Structure formats: structure tokens, C-alpha cells
Amino acid sequence: MLKKINSTLAVLAVVLTAATSSAFASCEPGEKVVKFSHVTGGATHPKVVAANNFAERVNKELNGKLCVEVYPNSTLFGDSKELEALLLGDVQLLAPSLSKFGSYTKKYGVFDLPFIFKDMNSAMAFTNSKTGKDLLNAMEDKGFVGLGYWMSGMKYFSANKPLIVPTDAKGLKFRVQTSDVAKAMISAMSASPQPMAFAEVYGALQTKVVDGQENTWSNIYTKKFFEVQDSTTETSHQLLGYLFMTSKDFLNSLDADTRSKFIKIADEVTNAENKSVNQAEETNRKNILQAGGKINVLTPEQRKQWVDAMKPVWTQFETEIGKDLINTAAGF
Numbered sequence: 001m002l003k004k005i006n007s008t009l010a011v012l013a014v015v016l017t018a019a020t021s022s023a024f025a026s027c028e029p030g031e032k033v034v035k036f037s038h039v040t041g042g043a044t045h046p047k048v049v050a051a052n053n054f055a056e057r058v059n060k061e062l063n064g065k066l067c068v069e070v071y072p073n074s075t076l077f078g079d080s081k082e083l084e085a086l087l088l089g090d091v092q093l094l095a096p097s098l099s100k101f102g103s104y105t106k107k108y109g110v111f112d113l114p115f116i117f118k119d120m121n122s123a124m125a126f127t128n129s130k131t132g133k134d135l136l137n138a139m140e141d142k143g144f145v146g147l148g149y150w151m152s153g154m155k156y157f158s159a160n161k162p163l164i165v166p167t168d169a170k171g172l173k174f175r176v177q178t179s180d181v182a183k184a185m186i187s188a189m190s191a192s193p194q195p196m197a198f199a200e201v202y203g204a205l206q207t208k209v210v211d212g213q214e215n216t217w218s219n220i221y222t223k224k225f226f227e228v229q230d231s232t233t234e235t236s237h238q239l240l241g242y243l244f245m246t247s248k249d250f251l252n253s254l255d256a257d258t259r260s261k262f263i264k265i266a267d268e269v270t271n272a273e274n275k276s277v278n279q280a281e282e283t284n285r286k287n288i289l290q291a292g293g294k295i296n297v298l299t300p301e302q303r304k305q306w307v308d309a310m311k312p313v314w315t316q317f318e319t320e321i322g323k324d325l326i327n328t329a330a331g332f
């Protein structure tokens with residue numbers, strides 16, 4: 001009887017794993033297994049689509065050499081462990097938000113400065129510039145290799161009450177990523193920042209451990225944050241971008257031909273991701289409205305109040321990030 005229950009559980013585990021990882025390949029003997037871990041989920045999420053595209057292409061074009069397995073939804077590693085796991089060789093590919101690298105480099109704080117990019121196109125122009133490309137490998141000395149930037153969208157605030165002007169946020173608690181810039185930005189709104197792993201956000205909003213959060217339409221829709229919030233306000237106050245990355249050790253372990261094909265596929269998938277991201281965001285914005293979520297659209301005057309409230313954050317981080325880097329990024 002016990003044996004039967006155990007085998008039923010084993011079958012169930014396989015089915016569940018397959019259901020959460022659509023690009024889960026069956027690797028053959030002799031192929032190097034390449035584990036790709038990330039924290040997002042949902043068929044319409046741009047990171048999910050790009051990660052699965054990358055896996056499909058590598059598994060076809062480098063068949064017999066490499067076999068990519070994608071683990072979405074923090075099923076292999078969550079926010080707090082994934083970078084360490086990459087250095088330990090327990091995973092080979094990641095795409096964390098640029099806001100999660102504070103213990104490795106301060107330079108990525110530039111991406112978090114509120115209102116530094118007027119839209120996604122400015123952010124992409126910056127990441128495609130020489131300064132942006134050089135930043136890809138800001139953590140080379142730590143053993144990390146940036147393969148490309150995957151844009152995800154602009155961020156919007158949601159809360160358990162409507163946020164129309166910054167003073168509406170006074171006294172509220174907001175979940176943030178582990179970014180000093182994000183923490184300072186929340187404090188500038190006279191609210192309290194609460195750093196927390198992405199996998200815990202829905203529960204924390206539902207149980208009112210926090211009052212609000214900030215994210216893209218794709219994350220707010222696919223993780224159903226809108227269901228446990230009063231509304232989301234179209235602030236576009238910050239960028240959410242990812243560093244599609246691997247480790248130096250992994251890249252060096254590949255023979256020259258495999259490495260160059262792997263990098264070529266990474267470049268092509270990165271370009272396709274960035275081309276389709278605005279459309280993905282638009283679709284998920286519509287999905288929120290269709291599912292009954294509320295969106296507050298700001299007048300130019302209301303939006304200016306958010307810009308003014310957060311602008312002092314720039315000077316706070318000028319020395320840490322570098323004034324030249326801030327000016328360059330702001331010029332796009």
C-alpha cells in the first residue's frame with residue numbers, strides 16, 4: 001500500500017515539474033545539462049517566453065552538446081540563493097532583475113533611479129550604448145558574465161488604497177527588491193520599504209504584511225497581485241530590466257565552437273525579447289483590466305508630484321553610482 005502511495009506521489013511530482021517548466025527537455029547521455037533558473041511565471045510573461053525560446057533553440061541547434069532545462073517560478077532557486085548557486089555551479093543561467101545585485105556592484109543602482117528613463121525605448125537606447133554594453137560585465141571580477149539585457153517594463157505602484165499623489169502613500173509599507181535605491185525611493189514617499197523575495201509577495205499582500213508593491217504589468221498580472229490590491233497607478237517611475245547571465249566557469253567549460261554558437265543564440269534571443277517586450281506589457285495591462293483589476297491613470301500634474309517627491313534620491317546615490325554614469329543614462 002505504502003509502495004503504491006509512494007509511486008503515485010513520484011508520478012505526481014513529475015507531472016507537476018513538467019507543468020511548471022514548459023521548456024523542460026529530456027537530456028541525453030553525453031549532453032552537458034544547463035540549468036536556467038528564474039522567478040517569474042505565466043505564459044504571457046516576457047522572461048518566461050525568452051527563457052523558453054533560448055532553451056528551445058539551444059536544444060535544437062546544439063543538440064548532443066548542451067541541454068537547457070528551465071526552472072521558472074523560483075522552483076529551483078529563489079531570489080536569495082540564485083547568484084550564489086551560479087557561482088557554485090549549481091545552476092548555469094539566470095535572469096535576475098538589475099535591482100538584485102547590490103552586494104556585487106553599486107553601478108546597477110543607475111537602473112533603479114526613479115524617472116531616469118522616460119520610457120522603455122530610452123532604457124533600451126542606453127543599454128545598447130557603449131556605456132550600457134560595458135556595464136554588462138561590471139561583475140566580471142566576481143565570476144559573472146552578462147549575456148544581455150532583457151527589458152521587462154516600466155514599474156507601477158499598487159496598494160490597498162488608490163495612490164494618486166505621493167502623499168497617498170504616506171505611512172504605508174511597500175515590498176521592494178533588495179535595492180538601496182528602491183528603499184530610499186520609498187522613504188522619500190514617507191512610506192516604509194520592506195525588502196522581500198518575489199515568491200513571497202502575493203502572500204504578503206494578501207495577509208497585509210505589506211500594503212503595496214511596485215512592478216510591471218506582466219508581473220502584476222501573472223502573479224495576480226491586482227487581485228489583492230485596491231488598484232495600480234500608472235506611475236512608470238522605474239525600469240524593470242534583467243541581466244541574462246551565466247558564470248565565467250561555465251562559459252570557459254565550453255569548446256570554442258559551442259561557446260560561439262551559444263553566444264550567438266543568446267544575442268538573437270535577447271534582441272527578440274527586447275523587440276516584443278512593449279507588446280507583452282500592453283497585453284498584460286489589458287489582461288489586468290479584463291480580469292477586473294483597476295488602473296489609475298495620472299494627469300501630467302499628478303505625475304509631476306511623483307517626479308518631484310523622488311528626485312532627491314538621485315543626489316543621495318551620486319557618489320556611489322557615479323555622477324558621469326547617471327548623466328549618461330539620463331541623456332537617453
Ligand code: LMR
Binds near residue numbers: 097152
Ligand atoms: C521582483 O522581484 O519584483 C521582480 O524582479 C521579479 C522578476 O524577476 O520580474
